[in-house]
Amino acid sequence: MTKAKRKRLIxxxxxxxLVIAAFIILQSMIANxxxxxxxxxxxxxxxxxxxxxxSLNLVIGFSGELSLGHAGFMSVGxxxxxxxxxxxxxxxxxxxxxxxxxLAMVAGGLIAGIAGVLIxxxxxxxxxxxxxxxxxxxxxxxxxxxxVLYVGVADGKLHFSFLNKNMPAGVSxxxxxxxxxxxxxxxxxxxxxxxxxxxTLVVVLNLVNSRAGRAIQxxxxxxxxxxxxxxxxxxxxxxxFVTAAVLAGMAGALYGLNSSTVIPTQFTFxxxxxxxxFVVLGGLGNVLGSVVSATLLTVLPEVLRAFADYRMLVxxxxxxxxxxxxxxxxxxxxxDRLFAPVKAIFRRSKKKTAGGDAQ
Amino acid sequence: MKKFFAMMLxxxxxxxxxxxxxDDDVVTLKIAHIGPTTGGAALYGQATRDGAAIAADEIxxxxxxxxxxxxxxxDEHNVEKAVNAYNAALDAGAQxxxxxxxxxxxxxxxxxxxxxxxxxxxxxxxxxxxxxxDNVFQVCFTDPxxxxxxxxxxxxxxxxxxxxIIYNNADVYSTGIRDTFVEKAxxxxxxxxxxxxxxxxxxxxxxxxxxxxxxxxxxxxxxxIYYTPASQILTxxxxxxxxxxxxxxxGMDGILEIEGFDKSLAEGVMLxxxxxxxxxxxxxxxxxxxxxxxYGIKPIQFAADAYDGIYIIVAAAEKAGITAEMVxxxxxxxxxxxxxxxxxxxxxxxxxxxxxGTMTWDESGKVTKTPMAATIVNGEYVFx
Numbered sequence: 001m002t003k004a005k006r007k008r009l010i011x012x013x014x015x016x017x018l019v020i021a022a023f024i025i026l027q028s029m030i031a032n033x034x035x036x037x038x039x040x041x042x043x044x045x046x047x048x049x050x051x052x053x054x055s056l057n058l059v060i061g062f063s064g065e066l067s068l069g070h071a072g073f074m075s076v077g078x079x080x081x082x083x084x085x086x087x088x089x090x091x092x093x094x095x096x097x098x099x100x101x102x103l104a105m106v107a108g109g110l111i112a113g114i115a116g117v118l119i120x121x122x123x124x125x126x127x128x129x130x131x132x133x134x135x136x137x138x139x140x141x142x143x144x145x146x147x148v149l150y151v152g153v154a155d156g157k158l159h160f161s162f163l164n165k166n167m168p169a170g171v172s173x174x175x176x177x178x179x180x181x182x183x184x185x186x187x188x189x190x191x192x193x194x195x196x197x198x199x200t201l202v203v204v205l206n207l208v209n210s211r212a213g214r215a216i217q218x219x220x221x222x223x224x225x226x227x228x229x230x231x232x233x234x235x236x237x238x239x240x241f242v243t244a245a246v247l248a249g250m251a252g253a254l255y256g257l258n259s260s261t262v263i264p265t266q267f268t269f270x271x272x273x274x275x276x277x278f279v280v281l282g283g284l285g286n287v288l289g290s291v292v293s294a295t296l297l298t299v300l301p302e303v304l305r306a307f308a309d310y311r312m313l314v315x316x317x318x319x320x321x322x323x324x325x326x327x328x329x330x331x332x333x334x335x336d337r338l339f340a341p342v343k344a345i346f347r348r349s350k351k352k353t354a355g356g357d358a359q
Numbered sequence: 360m361k362k363f364f365a366m367m368l369x370x371x372x373x374x375x376x377x378x379x380x381x382d383d384d385v386v387t388l389k390i391a392h393i394g395p396t397t398g399g400a401a402l403y404g405q406a407t408r409d410g411a412a413i414a415a416d417e418i419x420x421x422x423x424x425x426x427x428x429x430x431x432x433x434d435e436h437n438v439e440k441a442v443n444a445y446n447a448a449l450d451a452g453a454q455x456x457x458x459x460x461x462x463x464x465x466x467x468x469x470x471x472x473x474x475x476x477x478x479x480x481x482x483x484x485x486x487x488x489x490x491x492x493d494n495v496f497q498v499c500f501t502d503p504x505x506x507x508x509x510x511x512x513x514x515x516x517x518x519x520x521x522x523x524i525i526y527n528n529a530d531v532y533s534t535g536i537r538d539t540f541v542e543k544a545x546x547x548x549x550x551x552x553x554x555x556x557x558x559x560x561x562x563x564x565x566x567x568x569x570x571x572x573x574x575x576x577x578x579x580x581x582x583x584i585y586y587t588p589a590s591q592i593l594t595x596x597x598x599x600x601x602x603x604x605x606x607x608x609x610g611m612d613g614i615l616e617i618e619g620f621d622k623s624l625a626e627g628v629m630l631x632x633x634x635x636x637x638x639x640x641x642x643x644x645x646x647x648x649x650x651x652x653x654y655g656i657k658p659i660q661f662a663a664d665a666y667d668g669i670y671i672i673v674a675a676a677e678k679a680g681i682t683a684e685m686v687x688x689x690x691x692x693x694x695x696x697x698x699x700x701x702x703x704x705x706x707x708x709x710x711x712x713x714x715x716g717t718m719t720w721d722e723s724g725k726v727t728k729t730p731m732a733a734t735i736v737n738g739e740y741v742f743x
Contacts, residue, residue, distance in 0.1 A: 036446075036450045037446040037447075037449050037450050038443060038446040038447045038450050040446070041442055041443060041445075041446040042443060042446075045439055144559075147528075147529050147559075148528070177528075177534065178528065178529050178530055178531050178534050179486070179488070179531045179534075179535075180463070180531075182466075182488060183488075186470070259438055259439070259442065259467050259470075260466060260467055260469075260470030260471075261438060261463060261466045261467050261470070261488075262438075263438065263463055263531075264529070265529075266437070266438060266439070301440075302443050302447065305432070305433075305447055308396070308431070308433065309396055309397055309433065311397075311433075312397055
């Protein structure tokens with residue numbers, strides 16, 4: 001037991017060390033102007049996608065439920081963040097961008113968490129495919145709702161309306177229906193993204209390695225056995241689901257406040273699938289894998305710009321090759337021998353991945 | 360090394376004195392076209408890319424003072440990708456942006472370009488918010504202008520007074536035009552005879568929507584939508600023997616090119632558009648011929664917009680007196696702000712006669728040109 005604990009500790013330390021090292025390297029590159037505009041512009045979105053991938057991994061990899069509506073929580077966070085940030089600026093004239101960003105992210109996480117609870121109550125009583133379909137529907141519902149949502153500030157008050165744009169005269173719109181959240185003052189920073197990643201890693205890794213985390217994994221491995229041992233399945237699945245929703249909401253707020261505008265069509269089913277690809281490629285139940293794959297797959301299309309119109313084709317081929325090669329026993333055995341000393345540390349997490357794959 | 364350059368410069372200046380157009384006098388404008396050349400809106404991005412390429416070739420072949428070097432970046436009609444494309448374009452040395460083709464990406468890129476001080480001319484982004492920054496100008500009408508212009512056209516030509524509008528309420532373009540149309544229609548005494556008839560990107564069955572317009576006795580059905588749903592609406596209307604005047608805007612452009620669509624159904628459809636490929640004036644004929652030779656298809660309005668866009672940028676550069684020195688400085692310091700300010704000032708002073716009409720600009724960045732409507736007759740767009 002102590003040996004397993006030590007391995008886990010080392011695995012977690014490596015995860016943190018890699019993230020912190022990447023941050024320090026990138027920061028020093030920015031300070032020395034050694035970084036291209038292209039990469040610099042992607043830093044905040046990368047942070048947001050990492051948090052999305054890690055949080056979805058909590059639901060899919062650890063609690064074993066296939067959720068296809070994760071982008072829905074992200075859009076809740078993005079819209080909430082945009083509204084809160086605009087409201088703070090226009091009504092209370094909060095000029096401190098860090099304060100606005102932090103409050104927006106907290107609010108984004110909170111509202112997405114509430115959405116997570118509401119959707120979790122009916123959804124988590126379902127199993128397998130049914131759950132996947134309902135979460136998919138949830139993502140679409142959120143998108144349709146924000147499509148007809150109008151929020152504006154007038155006379156120092158927030159005004160909400162649905163379906164029709166009933167706004168008092170002289171209103172300054174924050175969310176304008178299909179036009180999305182408009183005139184956002186971008187306040188997101190790479191440092192904030194980095195802190196959010198650290199928070200996510202601390203939350204997820206601690207949760208997974210706690211008593212509750214073991215219960216969550218037990219419900220994944222064998223629901224009936226877990227139930228018969230007295231584990232309240234719905235409660236623990238809910239815990240994983242809502243935690244993931246809160247983190248996705250915070251990532252959404254960060255992502256939304258990085259741009260001057262957010263539109264509903266940015267958070268479609270495709271986007272949920274995109275995050276799912278990050279998770280599957282990184283390995284179900286492998287947190288470090290999610291971090292790495294989210295980073296690489298966000299940067300990859302940009303690196304492939306040289307291929308012009310064929311780049312998404314190349315991207316797809318790269319995806320297929322990676323999937324095939326990481327699952328090929330010969331290649332895996334070869335890699336195992338090559339990295340035998342390093343692999344020893346990861347062996348535990350690999351077993352987990354294999355368990356996840358079998359589902 | 361510096362000495363060497365100084366010598367070269369002196370030599371070059373000497374040569375300039377000798378011949379009027381020596382190489383040093385040539386100013387190469389590095390223009391990046393940003394548009395969706397892949398993904399759902401690829402038709403538009405490819406059209407603007409190809410239209411711009413033809414204009415650039417013409418200008419370079421002419422051998423005047425200004426030359427154009429085009430850089431192409433794809434934005435997939437996606438806000439995040441558009442920002443990436445913009446950054447990649449600047450990394451590649453772009454100093455002026457011809458883009459972006461679609462509205463929302465244009466807003467996102469404009470918000471960055473206004474701080475970086477990079478001049479932007481969008482061929483076809485039509486939302487109001489897209490031109491808000493002072494450095495962004497448009498070649499096409501804004502959505503509100505299209506809505507108001509359509510209402511004016513209908514009232515002026517007395518096409519009818521009972522109007523039904525079928526529009527996509529999940530689309531910025533569609534809702535934007537619809538809103539101003541309704542506003543202007545009330546002013547001009549046009550009557551909207553139905554409740555809002557709306558659909559979304561996922562709608563596949565338009566029977567109920569068309570029936571609603573038919574039952575209300577509409578004489579004109581205004582379709583501020585793209586051509587794919589419009590073609591479905593026309594098909595349904597034909598089946599129901601509902602024959603009002605269908606009036607579309609520039610999104611309707613392309614309806615005759617849809618594979619498998621019975622062109623006779625579009626007979627008599629009117630659309631507000633500044634460009635039709637079958638027009639017989641010299642400029643259009645020359646452009647259409649070159650475009651067809653190079654790409655094998657007829658150009659749509661977006662291609663003409665981008666073609667004009669390149670000429671507008673060159674005209675503005677000429678007016679502003681952009682020098683090779685300015686371009687070189689911008690390249691060395693990676694800061695095109697000087698070029699940007701000069702172009703902004705020049706834009707309000709120029710008048711460009713292009714494929715899409717004679718255009719002038721004010722400080723808002725919006726274009727002024729006369730609205731024109733084409734009618735589909737015998738499977739071709741014809742100007743009245």
